Amino acid sequence: MILARILSRIYKEDGIILVDSKGQKYICGKPKKENPITLKLLKENLNWKLLLDPELEFPEAYMRNEIKIENDSMKNFLMGLIKNLGRGEITTASAIIKRIYQAYRLLTNFNLPGKAKKNVEHHYDIGGSRGEKLYDIFLDRKHRLYSCAYWKKDTTNLEEAQQNKIDHIIKKLDIKEGQKILEVGCGWGGMAFEIAKQKKCEVTGISLSKNQIEYCKKKAKQLGLDNQVKFELIDYREAKGNYDRIYSVGMFEHVGRKFYHTFFKSMNKLLKDDGIFLLHTIGVVDKPTPPNKFINKYIFPGGVCPSFSQIINPIEKTGLIVADSETLIRHYDKTLEAWLERFLEKKKEVKDLFDEKFIKMWEFYMASCAAAFRYRDLVVFQLQIVKNFQSAHRTRDYIYS
Numbered sequence: 001m002i003l004a005r006i007l008s009r010i011y012k013e014d015g016i017i018l019v020d021s022k023g024q025k026y027i028c029g030k031p032k033k034e035n036p037i038t039l040k041l042l043k044e045n046l047n048w049k050l051l052l053d054p055e056l057e058f059p060e061a062y063m064r065n066e067i068k069i070e071n072d073s074m075k076n077f078l079m080g081l082i083k084n085l086g087r088g089e090i091t092t093a094s095a096i097i098k099r100i101y102q103a104y105r106l107l108t109n110f111n112l113p114g115k116a117k118k119n120v121e122h123h124y125d126i127g128g129s130r131g132e133k134l135y136d137i138f139l140d141r142k143h144r145l146y147s148c149a150y151w152k153k154d155t156t157n158l159e160e161a162q163q164n165k166i167d168h169i170i171k172k173l174d175i176k177e178g179q180k181i182l183e184v185g186c187g188w189g190g191m192a193f194e195i196a197k198q199k200k201c202e203v204t205g206i207s208l209s210k211n212q213i214e215y216c217k218k219k220a221k222q223l224g225l226d227n228q229v230k231f232e233l234i235d236y237r238e239a240k241g242n243y244d245r246i247y248s249v250g251m252f253e254h255v256g257r258k259f260y261h262t263f264f265k266s267m268n269k270l271l272k273d274d275g276i277f278l279l280h281t282i283g284v285v286d287k288p289t290p291p292n293k294f295i296n297k298y299i300f301p302g303g304v305c306p307s308f309s310q311i312i313n314p315i316e317k318t319g320l321i322v323a324d325s326e327t328l329i330r331h332y333d334k335t336l337e338a339w340l341e342r343f344l345e346k347k348k349e350v351k352d353l354f355d356e357k358f359i360k361m362w363e364f365y366m367a368s369c370a371a372a373f374r375y376r377d378l379v380v381f382q383l384q385i386v387k388n389f390q391s392a393h394r395t396r397d398y399i400y401s
Helices: 001-009 046-052 054-063 074-083 092-108 113-124 129-138 157-171 190-199 210-223 257-270 293-299 307-316 332-345 349-352 356-375
Strands: 015-019 024-029 038-041 067-070 180-184 201-209 229-233 243-249 271-284 321-328 380-384
Touching: 001 015, 001 046, 001 074, 024 180, 024 349, 038 046, 038 321, 046 054, 054 067, 054 293, 054 356, 074 356, 129 210, 129 332, 157 190, 157 243, 157 271, 157 332, 190 201, 190 210, 190 229, 201 210, 210 229, 243 257, 257 271, 257 307, 271 307, 293 356, 307 321, 307 380, 321 332, 332 349, 332 356, 332 380, 349 356, 356 380
Parallel strands: 015 038, 180 201, 180 243, 201 229, 243 271
Antiparallel strands: 015 024, 038 067, 271 380, 321 380
C-alpha cells in the first residue's frame, strides 16, 4: 500500500498502525507496543485521496466518520505526524496541488468590503445567537479574546496568558492618559475595555461582525464605559479620524494579499504623525505559501497567513517604519490547546448548539493549527510601526521595566 510506505518514511520517531478499509494492518514507523495509535480508513477510496490532497481529504473524511483514531486523540495523532513531517509535504502530488490552489486563490480572492464582511460573518456570526454561546464555551472568561495569548514561564492558565498579552501590547503601544486609540478588528471588546480602564483613554473599536459589535455595545454599558469606548460596524477602509495609537490583533489574516498595501495606506492615513501602530498577526516562517484548503473552505474563507516579506514590502511602499519586530514562537500552540480542551469538555453543549459534524470540524481545526504552530511553519508576528524616528524608542526598556 503506497500510503503505508509514505507514512513509514515520514515517521522517524514513534509511529502508528494503519488499518485500511479491508482490515489489513500496516506498521508505520515504530508504534508503541501497547495501545499504539491506530488510524482506521473506513472507505477504500481514501487510499488514493489521502495521497493527492491530504490537507482537505483527511479532515473531510474525519467529518464524515470515514476515518477513526483509536488509542489516542486527534490532537496527539496530528502532533506526532506534524512533528515527524516538519515543514515538508506528505507527497509530491499534494505539493503540486497546493501550488495550483495558491495560483487559483491569487486570481480569484478579492477581499473587497462586501466580500470581507461575508467572510467575517461566516466565522464570527456563526449560527446567530448560537455563535455567542459557542465562543463562551472555550475562550478566556475575563476578556473573551480570540487570538494568541502570551505564555510566560510562570503562567498557569488561559486567563493569565490573555492578560499577559494585553499588558504586553499596552506597553509596546506606550499609551499616555487621554490619548485617542483605534482598534482595527475589535473582537468582543476585551482589549479595548482593558485599555480604557488602565490608561483612561478614548477607544474606538471597529469590526465587520454584527454579533461582535452588538455584544461590545452591551458590554460597554454593563461596565459603565460607554462614554469612553465606542464600537462601529465598518470596514477598515471606511474608518475616519486621527489617532495617537492604533492596534490590530488577529485581523490582518483576513485582509487578503491584494489589499496589504491598501491596509497600511489606511493605517498611515489614520495615524497621527507622532503615533504608534501595533500589528499582531499570524504568519509563516517560510516563503509565501498557499492558504490551508481546509481552513479556507470551512473555518476562515478568504483568510491567509502572510510571510514576513509579504508584510514588510507594502509597509515600505507606504512610507511607514518598522520600529520593533517580535516573533512569538510556542505561544499559539498552547493557546489552541487550552481552547481545544475547553471545547471538548463541553462537547455535549456544542452538539446541542450545532451537530456532531461541527464538533469534528472544529476539533480538527484547533488540533491541526496547534500542531502547525508547534512543529510546522506558523508563528505570530508583532510589529511596532511608526511614521518617523522620533516616535521610536531607543531601547526596549520601556516594555519590560
